[in-house]
Amino acid sequence: MAPDNRIAICPGTFDPVTNGHLDVIARASAMYDRVIVAVVNLPWRKGKTVFSAEERVGFVTGATRHLDNVDVEPFSTLLVDFARERGAMAIVKGLRAISDFEYELEMNQLNRRQDPEIESVYLMASAKYSFLSSSGIKELATFGGEIDDLVPEEVAGALKERLSR
Ligand code: PNS
Numbered sequence: 001m002a003p004d005n006r007i008a009i010c011p012g013t014f015d016p017v018t019n020g021h022l023d024v025i026a027r028a029s030a031m032y033d034r035v036i037v038a039v040v041n042l043p044w045r046k047g048k049t050v051f052s053a054e055e056r057v058g059f060v061t062g063a064t065r066h067l068d069n070v071d072v073e074p075f076s077t078l079l080v081d082f083a084r085e086r087g088a089m090a091i092v093k094g095l096r097a098i099s100d101f102e103y104e105l106e107m108n109q110l111n112r113r114q115d116p117e118i119e120s121v122y123l124m125a126s127a128k129y130s131f132l133s134s135s136g137i138k139e140l141a142t143f144g145g146e147i148d149d150l151v152p153e154e155v156a157g158a159l160k161e162r163l164s165r
Pocket of ligand 1: 011012079
């Protein structure tokens with residue numbers, strides 16, 4: 001499908017989705033006619049996920065139900081191939097601290113080399129989510145830390161059940 005500048009992809013592993021991810025998704029949904037949240041099904045460069053792809057898709061779907069122009073789908077191909085199949089012109093991601101920059105620059109260049117027509121767009125993380133990450137949340141949940149303000153309620157419950165010691 002030819003890239004359409006009104007469609008954007010918000011990709012990620014989302015293991016689990018955090019309020020920081022949701023902030024970026026909501027902001028993208030205000031900028032584009034249609035946003036497809038693409039949930040990685042085969043995160044080859046990372047260890048096993050805590051939640052299955054179905055669970056991760058379910059959490060994002062539940063937390064974005066109020067956003068009419070947002071759909072959530074798993075994918076197991078190259079990100080740019082998925083974007084092209086869906087007719088998206090933009091990949092929208094959040095950028096937190098400087099530490100994100102190097103990784104995102106590499107991903108951006110890999111993706112652009114594969115398909116120069118698909119642009120990556122970075123939204124600066126809102127200050128209150130600057131240091132929020134899925135791995136930090138999992139560490140907090142493992143040791144009984146407070147996570148209720150950082151993830152959707154359903155995710156907090158599932159994390160406590162699966163990870164708390
Ligand atoms: O760090 P994240 O949020 O889990 O990133 C996942 C993703 C897919 C956005 C990132 O790995 C990326 O941009 N990858 C580009 C290379 C690719 O297409 N890989 C296949 C899917 S992992």
